[in-house]
Amino acid sequence: MQVNTSVKKSQNTLGLVIVDGVGYRNFILSDFITQSLDTFDEVVIFSGLPSESFEMQEQVNVKIVELPVFKESGETWFWRKLKEVAHMQLHKNKFAGINYNLQKNFPVTKSKRALITKIIFRLTSKFHSEKWIRRFYKNQVSSLKNAEVHQLYRDLLKKEKPDLLFFTHQRPPYLAPLDYSAKKLGIKTCSFIFSWDNLPSKGRMAAPFDSFLVWSNLMKKELHYFYPETKNQPVEVVGTPQFEPYVLDRYRSSKADFYQKFDLNPSFKTICYSCGDASTSKNDPFYIKTIAQFIVQEKLAKEVNFLVRTSPAEDGSRFKDLVEKFSFIKWNYPKWELTRENHPEPWSQRVPLAEDLMDLRSLLENCDLNINMCSTMSLDFMLFDKPVINPTFGTGENYLYDDQKYLLYSHYERVVKSGAVAIVKNVDELLREINFSLNNPQARLQEQKELLKIQIGKPLKGTSQRIAKTLKEFSEA
Structure with a gap:
């Protein structure tokens, strides 16, 4: 994106802090920028990604400010x-x-x-x-008072003068000096709680921001519990832009396009296995192999296509043996480009293409069954009324990585208790639930809808508009 630096400084400026590729997806590839420009006069993006990553249509009142890479003392x-x-x-x-x-x-x-x-x-x-x-x-x-990064951040903020600095993530360490610099200049700060598991399973957030946006009333309750001081701060339920592309026409494609793009048989049902990253979902290759063997051994109730979507955080190389052994498996490698190497957190520098959102939406809309190991993708597929199975075979005592521990995490324990997904702990249970879901795709539909109401507190349509309006109110309070 080309940056227009000749525009006269406006009175109402939103500072938008994008820290990684997921933040880029949520706030750049959604309708957020467009809606923010209907609400603010100018948007200044303070980016933890290289400025050339922002390949969006040139807009006069959008400016990209690339943040220096933070090296912590x-x-x-x-x-x-x-x-x-x-x-x-x-x-x-x-x-x-x-x-x-x-x-x-x-x-x-x-x-x-x-x-x-x-x-x-x-x-x-x-x-x-x-x-x-x-x-x-x-x-x-x-300890940051005399640090070079504090001076750099302070100079950037003094120059751009945002009325509100909005953080699209609450955890990365370099947000602390940015929030600290903003407070020293009297600039209000707001943070979006990044993911549904961040409060009940992660460490302390980077800074005590002035206000917060959360997915749901459940998340608001969690925020008040873990950070009692927020009971006296503005906290607004807005939903999440993570899922907004699923209701935007520009990411829609046809069923025929889906079958053609992934080389699938339109007469078959389609099973999608969506992978986690290698650090938390180490059993993915075993689960994929097990499902492939079901197909080879003709144990499934229906003829199926088998499509695997790997994690955007990795290159898919750990599945090389499966690619060679099972030629009928179709692979969707997310189109996330690495924008910067030699970074302290290289995974954060992967940025999605708009094409990948089209692929993902097509996959969610047209696959008949999803299998994943306790990931957010369970919610993605539920939004399209698709049955979901979570295999967790590892106990810590067998030869598999202990993934049953994730069933005890409070955010996923709620999913388990809801009955919205099928939890399977061995090969026989996995086979039984695949066949059941293929024959009874809406068996858990009501439970899924109830869970989505709890986890995502607002409709997908209008999410960006809702967030922009709330941020304007926070900036004027």
């Missing part, structure tokens, strides 16, 4: 780590996801940083109240 890292681990120590006994992530953060090496991290764990085992967490954060931002 040892002192800042220490106080941030204290804050994050203390938050998990505080909530570990009530939330399985937080407890698991706390354990995963405990170092097993003997490096200097690993030793310091062990000291942090020992300290926070005793000092982890909200009072201590706020103290750790105060020391974290104090």
